[in-house]
Amino acid sequence: MLPTAPTIMPTAGASLLTVAVLLPFFGVLFGLLLGGRNAERVAWATIVLGVVTVLAISRSLLSTRAALIYHLGGWAPPLGIALRADGLSVCMMLVVAVVVAAVAVYAHADFSTPAGAREARGPFSFWLLLLAVWGSLNLIFVSGDIFTLYVALELLTFAGAPLVSLDGRGETLQAALRYLLFALAGSMFYLLGAFLLYGVYGTLDIALLASQIKAQPVTWAAAALMTAGLLAKTALFPLHLWLPPAHAGAPAAASALLSGLVIKGSWFLVLRLWLDVFPVTATPAAAQWLAAFGASAIIIGNCVALRQARLKLLIAYSTVAQIGYLFLMFPLVAALDASRLASGPVVTGGLLQVVSHATAKAAMFMAAGLIYATLGHDRIADLRGSARALPLTVTAFVLAGASLVGLPPSGGFVAKWLLLSGATATAQWWWMLAMLAGGLLTSAYVFIVMVRSLAPAPAGWTAKRRVSAYQQWAVMALAQCSFLLGFAVLLPIDIVQIGRTGAPP
Amino acid sequence: MTTTTIFGFCAAVLVGLGLYGLIVNPQPLRKLLAFNLMGNGVFLICAVIARRGAAAGMGGDPVPQALLITAIVVAFAASALAVALMLRLSEETGACSLSSTRGEGD
Amino acid sequence: MSIATHISLALLLLGLAFWTIVVRDTFSAVAGFIPYGLLLTSAWLALAAIDVALTEAAIGAGLTGALLIAAASRLHKTEIAARAEQRGTITRILAAILATTMTAAIMACILRLPDRAPTLAPTVARHLAQTGVGNPITAVLLSFRAMDTLLEAIVLLVGLIAIWSLAPDRAWGGRPGQAQTEDPKGPLAYLARVLPPIGIVIAIYIFWVGADHPGGKFQGATILAAMWLLVMMSGLSDAPAIDRGWLRFLLIVGPAAFIAVGFLGVVVAGAFLSYPTGFAKLLIVLIEAALLPSLAVTLALLLAGPPRRPGRRA
Numbered sequence: 001m002l003p004t005a006p007t008i009m010p011t012a013g014a015s016l017l018t019v020a021v022l023l024p025f026f027g028v029l030f031g032l033l034l035g036g037r038n039a040e041r042v043a044w045a046t047i048v049l050g051v052v053t054v055l056a057i058s059r060s061l062l063s064t065r066a067a068l069i070y071h072l073g074g075w076a077p078p079l080g081i082a083l084r085a086d087g088l089s090v091c092m093m094l095v096v097a098v099v100v101a102a103v104a105v106y107a108h109a110d111f112s113t114p115a116g117a118r119e120a121r122g123p124f125s126f127w128l129l130l131l132a133v134w135g136s137l138n139l140i141f142v143s144g145d146i147f148t149l150y151v152a153l154e155l156l157t158f159a160g161a162p163l164v165s166l167d168g169r170g171e172t173l174q175a176a177l178r179y180l181l182f183a184l185a186g187s188m189f190y191l192l193g194a195f196l197l198y199g200v201y202g203t204l205d206i207a208l209l210a211s212q213i214k215a216q217p218v219t220w221a222a223a224a225l226m227t228a229g230l231l232a233k234t235a236l237f238p239l240h241l242w243l244p245p246a247h248a249g250a251p252a253a254a255s256a257l258l259s260g261l262v263i264k265g266s267w268f269l270v271l272r273l274w275l276d277v278f279p280v281t282a283t284p285a286a287a288q289w290l291a292a293f294g295a296s297a298i299i300i301g302n303c304v305a306l307r308q309a310r311l312k313l314l315i316a317y318s319t320v321a322q323i324g325y326l327f328l329m330f331p332l333v334a335a336l337d338a339s340r341l342a343s344g345p346v347v348t349g350g351l352l353q354v355v356s357h358a359t360a361k362a363a364m365f366m367a368a369g370l371i372y373a374t375l376g377h378d379r380i381a382d383l384r385g386s387a388r389a390l391p392l393t394v395t396a397f398v399l400a401g402a403s404l405v406g407l408p409p410s411g412g413f414v415a416k417w418l419l420l421s422g423a424t425a426t427a428q429w430w431w432m433l434a435m436l437a438g439g440l441l442t443s444a445y446v447f448i449v450m451v452r453s454l455a456p457a458p459a460g461w462t463a464k465r466r467v468s469a470y471q472q473w474a475v476m477a478l479a480q481c482s483f484l485l486g487f488a489v490l491l492p493i494d495i496v497q498i499g500r501t502g503a504p505p
Numbered sequence: 506m507t508t509t510t511i512f513g514f515c516a517a518v519l520v521g522l523g524l525y526g527l528i529v530n531p532q533p534l535r536k537l538l539a540f541n542l543m544g545n546g547v548f549l550i551c552a553v554i555a556r557r558g559a560a561a562g563m564g565g566d567p568v569p570q571a572l573l574i575t576a577i578v579v580a581f582a583a584s585a586l587a588v589a590l591m592l593r594l595s596e597e598t599g600a601c602s603l604s605s606t607r608g609e610g611d
Numbered sequence: 612m613s614i615a616t617h618i619s620l621a622l623l624l625l626g627l628a629f630w631t632i633v634v635r636d637t638f639s640a641v642a643g644f645i646p647y648g649l650l651l652t653s654a655w656l657a658l659a660a661i662d663v664a665l666t667e668a669a670i671g672a673g674l675t676g677a678l679l680i681a682a683a684s685r686l687h688k689t690e691i692a693a694r695a696e697q698r699g700t701i702t703r704i705l706a707a708i709l710a711t712t713m714t715a716a717i718m719a720c721i722l723r724l725p726d727r728a729p730t731l732a733p734t735v736a737r738h739l740a741q742t743g744v745g746n747p748i749t750a751v752l753l754s755f756r757a758m759d760t761l762l763e764a765i766v767l768l769v770g771l772i773a774i775w776s777l778a779p780d781r782a783w784g785g786r787p788g789q790a791q792t793e794d795p796k797g798p799l800a801y802l803a804r805v806l807p808p809i810g811i812v813i814a815i816y817i818f819w820v821g822a823d824h825p826g827g828k829f830q831g832a833t834i835l836a837a838m839w840l841l842v843m844m845s846g847l848s849d850a851p852a853i854d855r856g857w858l859r860f861l862l863i864v865g866p867a868a869f870i871a872v873g874f875l876g877v878v879v880a881g882a883f884l885s886y887p888t889g890f891a892k893l894l895i896v897l898i899e900a901a902l903l904p905s906l907a908v909t910l911a912l913l914l915a916g917p918p919r920r921p922g923r924r925a
Contacts, residue, residue, distance in 0.1 A: 018883045022870060025765050029863040029870075032772065035854060072758045073876070074885035079568075079734050079755050119854055121783040125776035132769045139762070147572055151762045154579050155769060158586060162773040165590070168780070170598035177590045178603050181536055184583050185527060188540070191576065192520070192547045196720055198569060199554040202729025218720045508617050512654060513721035515621035519628055521714030526632040528706040531696040534637055534682055538644060541675065542628050545651055553721065556658045558730030564659030566730040567747035571756060573663045574748070575763050578829060581670045581678075582770035585913040588682040589774040592916065601689045604696060 013060020014070040017083045017142050020053050020093060024135030028128050036119040040112060043127040047101050050134065054090075054097045061090050067499025069144075077145070077205035084144035084207065086499030088351060092141045092268055095355045098481065099260050099362050100134050105474040106366050107253035109467070122166060126254070132159035133257055140265045144206045146194045146277075149269060150187060153233065157183040160262045163254040164246045172249035179246045182232050182239065186266075189229030193222040197277075206276055215280050223278045227290070230273075233266035236290075236327060237297035240320045247319060248312040252369020255312065259319045260362035264354055267326050271350070274330060275500070284338055287331035295434035297324030302441035306448075311368045311378040314445060315361070321438060322357050322404060326350065328419060328431050335426035348496045349418025352485065356411025360400035360482035366475045367397040371453075376464040380449060385457025392472040394453050396479035401446030403482040406439050411485025513553045519546030533591050533601055537584060544580045548573055617657050624650050637690055641676075641683040648672025661825040662748045665817075669833035670910075677840075678914055743892030745823030752827070753895045757884045761873070764866045764902060767909045771862070775853060778917035784854035785922040787915035791846035803845035810838040818903055822892070828899045832906035839911045850915055852922025858908065865905025869898050 027046035031039040061068055067086040076082070085093075107130075111123040136155035143149050157180065165176035198204055200218050213219060235243040247259050274287075301321030308314040329350035336343035370393045371386050372378045387394040403410035416435055423431045523543025527536050551569045558566030595601040627647040631640045649672050655664035698706075735747050735755070742754040752760050778785075794800065814834035821827030842848050851858050872894050873884040880887045886894045 015877065015883075018873075018877075022873075025866075026870060028765070028769065028772070029867050032768070033859050033863050035856075035859060071882060072884055073754060073756075074880065074882040075738075075755050078731060079738065081756055081758050119784060121776065121778055121780050124783075125772060128772050129769075129776070132772070135765075147575075148759055148762065151575065151579065151759060151766060154583065155762065155766050158582070158766060158769045158773050161586065161590070162776040165593075166776065168593075168597070168777075170594065173590060173594040173597055173777075174603060177533055177587065177594060180583075180587055180590060181527075181533070181540065181603075184540055184587070185524075185543070188544055188547055192550065192717075195547065195551045195554060195569070195572075199550075199557070199720075199724050199728070202558075202731060204568075216723070218723050221716055221720050506614065506618075508614065508657060510721065511614070511617050511621050512658060514718055515624060515654075517714045517717035517721065518625055520717055521710040522625075522628050522632055524713055525706050525710035528709070529698050529703055530632070531698060532637065532693045534679070534686055535632075535640065538631055538640055538679065541644070542631065545671070549651075549654065550717070550721070552655060552658045552660050552663060554724070554728070555660060557724065557728035558732055559659065560730050560732040561736035563732050563736070563747055564661075566728075566732045567735050567751050568731045568756070570660050570663050571748050571751035572759075573660065574666045574752065574827075574829060575759055577663070577666050577671050578763060579766055581675050581910075582767050582913060584675055585678055585916075586770050586773050588678055589777050589916050591682060592685055593777045595686055595689050599689070600692050601686050602693055602696065 011060065011064065011068065013057055013064065014068040014083070014085075016053055016057050016060070017068060017070050017085055018072070020050070020057060021083070021135060021139045021142060023050050023053060024131040024138065027131045028135070031128050031131070035124070037113045039124045039127040040108070043104065043131055046131055047104055051097045051101060054093045057085065058090050058094060061085065061087065061498060065498055077208055078203035081148055082144040082205060082207070083142045084499075085142045087495040087497065088268075088271070088347075088500075089141040091351055091355065091495055092264070093138055095358050096134065096137050096261055099256070099358055099478065100130065102474045102478045103253050103256050103362060103366070104130065106256070106369075106471050109471050110251065110253055110369070125162065126166060129159045129163050130257065133163070133262060137261060137265050140268060145204050146197065146206065146209075147204045150191050150194060153187050153190065153266065153269070156262060156265050157187065157233070160258055163258060164250045166251050166254055167249075169249070171245065175242070175245035175249045178242045182242045186229040186232035189225045189232070193224075193226035193229070196222040196225070206272070209277050210279075213277060213280055219278070219281055223273070223281050226273060227270060230266045230270045231293070234263050234270070234323060235320060236323055237293050237300060237320065240297065240301070240323075243320055244313055244316040247316040247365075248310070252365055252372070255316075255365040255369075256362035259316070259365060260358040263319070263323065264358055267323070267354070275333070275347070279337065284331055284334040287334040290327045291331045291431060294324035294327030295431065297321055297327075298434050298438035299441075302438055302445075306441065306445050309379060309381065311371065311380055311383070311449065312365070314380065314449070315364050315368055318364075318404065318442065318445070319361055321442070322361065325353050325415075325435070325438065326357070328435065329353075329422070331428060331431070332419065332422035332426060335428065336422060339426070341425060343422075344494060344497050345418050346422035347500075348489075348494070349415045349422065351496055352411045352418070352489070353415035356403050356415060356482045356485050359478045359485070360403045360412070363396055363400040363475050363478035363482065366471075366478070367393045367400070370467045370471060370475065373465045373467055374463045380452055383449065383452040384455035385461055386453040388457060389463050390467065390472065392476050394450070396472070396476040398446065398450050399479040399483040401442070401449070403479075403485070405443045405446060409486035410483045411488070412482070414486040414489050509553045509556050512549055516546045516549035516553065519543065519549065531603065533587070533603055537587050537591075541580070541584060544576075548576060551576070620650060620653055620657060624654060635694070638683045638687065641679045644679055645672060645676040648676055662746075662827065665825060665830045669830050673837065674833060674910060674914060681914075741888070741891065742886075742895070744895060746821060746825065746827070748825075749821055749827055749895070753898060754886065754891065757873075761866065761869045761884070764869065764905065767906070767913065768862060768866060771909055771912055774913065774917050776917075778919065782918045782921055784852060785918040785920045786850045786852050787912065787918050788843065788850050790849070790920060791844060795846065799845040800847060803841045803847050807838040807842060810834050814838070818899065821899075822896065828903050828906060832903050833910060835903070835907035836911035836914070839907065840914060843911075843915070853918050854922065861904050861908045863905065865902035868901035872898055
C-alpha cells in the first residue's frame with residue numbers, strides 16, 4: 001500500500017499559494033477579454049495584487065517557520081496534487097515579482113498601445129505574455145507534483161518563445177523557432193523521466209517520492225533524463241546554442257524577462273529535484289559532471305562575450321557564462337551532505353547568486369535597450385557619449401556588472417564567498433579557479449563597456465530619442481537590488497533552511 | 506513476451522528514432538515530425554506503465570491515462586506553435602531554415 | 612487481440628516511423644504520419660486505454676495530421692533550398708550513437724520496472740463514488756487532478772496568444788487563413804453542409820457520455836473544432852476576426868468558469884477545486900459544459916493560425 005500524505009488543514013498563507021499561481025493567469029483571461037489598451041491596465045492591476053500576495057505569503061512563511069502545504073481539491077497525494085512552498089520557493093517568488101514589476105515600469109514606454117489604435121499586436125501580446133511568464137514561474141516554484149511541473153514548463157516555453165520574435169524580423173523568428181525546438185525536446189526528456197519515476201514508485205508527488213526513493217538503475221535513468229531535459233531549457237553548455245541569438249534579438253524588456261527570469265525556472269527545477277527528490281542518487285561524482293559543464297560555460301561564455309561587437313550579444317553570452325555559476329553549487333552540496341556537514345550556507349550562496357543574477361541581468365538588458373534607443377545602435381566600439389546622455393543608466397549598468405563580477409557589497413560577492421568557503425571545506429579547489437577566472441573575465445568586459453561609454457560624444461551629436469526618467473530609475477532600482485543584496489545576509493533568519501527536506505539529520 | 510514489453514520496446518525505438526531525426530534533419534518541419542515521434546514514444550511508455558497498473562476491475566491505472574490525455578493535447582498545441590513560427594519565418598525570409606545565412610550584423 | 616497482432620502492430624508502427632524519418636520528400640513524410648497516427652490509436656486500444664485512443668484519434672492523428680499537411684504544402688516551395696542542407700557524417704554518427712544509447716537505456720528500464728507494479732487504481736476506485744462520475748479517468752481529470760486540466764486549458768490559450776503574436780502588424784485584429792474561393796456547389800461545400808449537424812450531435816454525445824463511459828470534453832471539443840474548420844475551409848463561412856468580442860468571450864469562458872468553481876470550492880468546501888458533497892457531479896458537468904465551447908474554439912483557431920488578412924471591411 002502506498003503511503004498517503006496526512007490531511008492538512010490549510011493555513012491562510014498556504015491558501016494564498018493558489019492565488020499566487022492563478023492571479024496572473026486570471027489577468028491573462030481578463031486582459032484577453034477586455035482587449036486593447038486594457039491589457040496593460042489589467043497587467044498593472046495584477047502586478048500590484050500579485051506583489052501584495054507574495055508579501056503576504058512571505059510573512060506567513062516567516063511566522064510559521066515551516067513549509068506551506070496546500071492540497072488542491074482537498075485530495076491528499078498520491079491521489080491529488082499538493083502545492084508546497086519552502087524558503088527557497090518564496091525567495092524566488094519575491095525576486096520574480098520585483099523583476100516583473102520593474103520590467104513593467106520600463107516597458108510602459110516601449111509597449112503602450114499607440115494613440116488612435118484600438119489594439120496593437122506588440123503591446124497586447126507583450127502584456128499578456130508577461131503575465132503568463134509570471135504565472136508559470138510561480139507555479140514552478142510552488143508545485144509539489146512532477147507532472148504539474150511539466151505543464152508549467154510547457155506554459156513557460158509557450159510564453160517565452162513568442163517574446164523572442166516579438167518584433168517580427170526574420171532572425172528573431174529563426175531564434176524563436178530554435179529555442180522552441182530545444183525547449184520542447186527538453187520537456188519531452190523531462191516527461192519521460194517523470195513517467196519512469198511513476199512506473200517505479202507509483203506517485204508523482206515530490207515529498208512522497210523523496211521518502212521512497214532508492215538508488216536503482218531506473219531512478220538513475222530518470223534523474224539523468226530529467227536533468228538533461230532541464231539543462232537544455234536552462235542553456236547550460238553545451239546545450240546553450242539557442243540562447244544568444246534569442247536573448248539578443250528580443251526587445252529589451254523581453255530580454256530582461258527571458259535572461260533574468262525564464263531560465264531560472266528550469267534551473268530551480270534542477271535544484272528542487274537534486275535537493276529533494278534525488279539526494280540519494282545525487283552523488284558527488286554525478287554532481288561533478290554538472291559543475292564541469294558549469295565551469296566550461298563560465299570560461300567559454302565569458303571569452304566569447306569579450307569578442308562581441310554588439311552590446312546585447314555581449315550581455316547574452318554573459319548570461320551563458322553566469323548560468324555556469326548556478327551549477328557550481330551542486331557538487332559542493334553533495335560533498336557536504338555526504339560528509340554530514342552543513343550545506344545550508346552553500347544553498348544560500350546559490351540562491352544569492354540566482355537572485356543577484358536575475359536582477360543584474362534584467363537591469364543590464366534594460367540599460368542596453370535605453371542605450372540603443374538613445375544612440376540608434378548598440379555597437380560597443382561606438383558607445384561614446386552614452387554616459388553623458390544617460391548617466392543613471394550607465395551607472396546602473398556598471399553596478400549590475402560589479403554584482404556579476406562579485407565586488408562587495410553586492411549579492412554576487414556574498415554568493416561567491418559562500419560558494420568558495422564550501423569549496424575549501426570540501427577541498428574542491430578546482431571550482432575556486434573557475435570562479436576566479438570567471439570573475440576576471442567578467443570584469444574585463446564590464447570595464448571595456450564602461451570606458452567606451454565614458455568617452456565624450458563627437459561634437460554636435462544629439463540623442464536619437466529622449467528616454468523617460470522613470471525608465472532609467474527602473475533600471476537603477478534593479479541594479480541597486482543586485483548591488484546591495486549582500487546586506488541581505490545580515491538578516492537574522494536562515495530562509496533557505498525553512499521547510500527544507502532531504503537535508504541530513 | 507507480454508503486450509506491455511512489446512510496446513515498451515516499440516516505444517524505446519520510437520524515442521531513439523525521434524531523437525535521431527530531431528538532431529540530424531536540418532529542416533524545421535522534419536525536426537517537428539521527429540519530435541512528434543519521440544513524444545509518441547514517451548506516451549507509449551506511459552501507456553505501458555498504465556497497463557501494468559491494471560487493478561480494481563479497471564483495464565489500466567487511470568492516473569497515467571489521464572496524464573496522457575493532457576500530454577497529447579499539450580503536444581498538439583506545441584506543434585501548432587512551431588508550425589506557425591515556421592510559416593511566418595518562410596513568409597518573412599523566403600526560406601524555412603535554422604542555419605543563419607548571414608552573420609550577426611547590426 | 613493476440614500477441615501476434617500486437618507484434619505486427621508494433622512492427623508496422625516502427626516501419627512507418629522509420630520511413631517518416633528517412634524519406635527525402637517532406638510531403639511523403641507527412642503523408643506517412645497520418646496512418647502512423649491511426650496505428651498508434653490501435654496501440655492505445657491494445658493497451659486498454661480507450662479514452663486515450665479517442666483523444667489520439669481526434670487530436671494526435673486528426674488535428675496534428677491536418678496541421679502538418681497544411682504546413683508541408685505551404686512550405687513546399689522552400690523544399691528545394693532546404694534539401695541542399697545536409698548534416699555531415701560525424702553529426703549523423705554521433706546522433707546515431709546517442710539515439711541507440713537512449714533506446715537501450717529505455718529498454719533496460721522497461722525490463723527493470725517492478726514486477727508488482729505500483730498503481731493508484733485501487734485508490735481511485737475507493738474514492739470514485741465521492742466524485743459522482745463513473746468514468747475513473749474523468750474523475751482523475753476533473754476531481755483528483757483538476758488543477759492539471761485547468762492548467763491545460765490555460766496552456767492552450769497561451770499557445771493561441773503566442774500564435775496570434777506572430778501576425779504581421781498590418782493584419783492584427785484580422786482573420787486567420789486565406790480567403791476561401793471554393794466552389795459553393797463543389798464536393799467540399801457539400802460535405803460542409805452535410806457533416807456538421809451530424810458532427811455536432813456526435814460531439815455532444817461523446818461529451819455527455821464521458822462522465823460515465825470513455826469520452827469527455829476533449830474528444831467532443833475536437834469534433835466540434837473539426838466541423839467548424841470544415842465549414843471555414845469550404846468557404847461557407849469565413850474565419851472570424853480575432854478582435855471580435857464574442858470570440859474572446861468564448862475563448863475565456865471555460866477557464867474562467869473553472870477558476871470560479873475552484874474558488875467557490877474554497878468558500879464552501881474548504882479547498883480550491885474541491886466540490887461540496889452531493890454537488891460534485893453537477894459542478895463537474897458545469898465546468899465541462901463551459902470548457903467545451905472554449906476548447907473547440909481554441910483548438911480550431913490553433914489550427915487556423917495567426918491573422919493574415921485585415922478584418923474590417925473597407
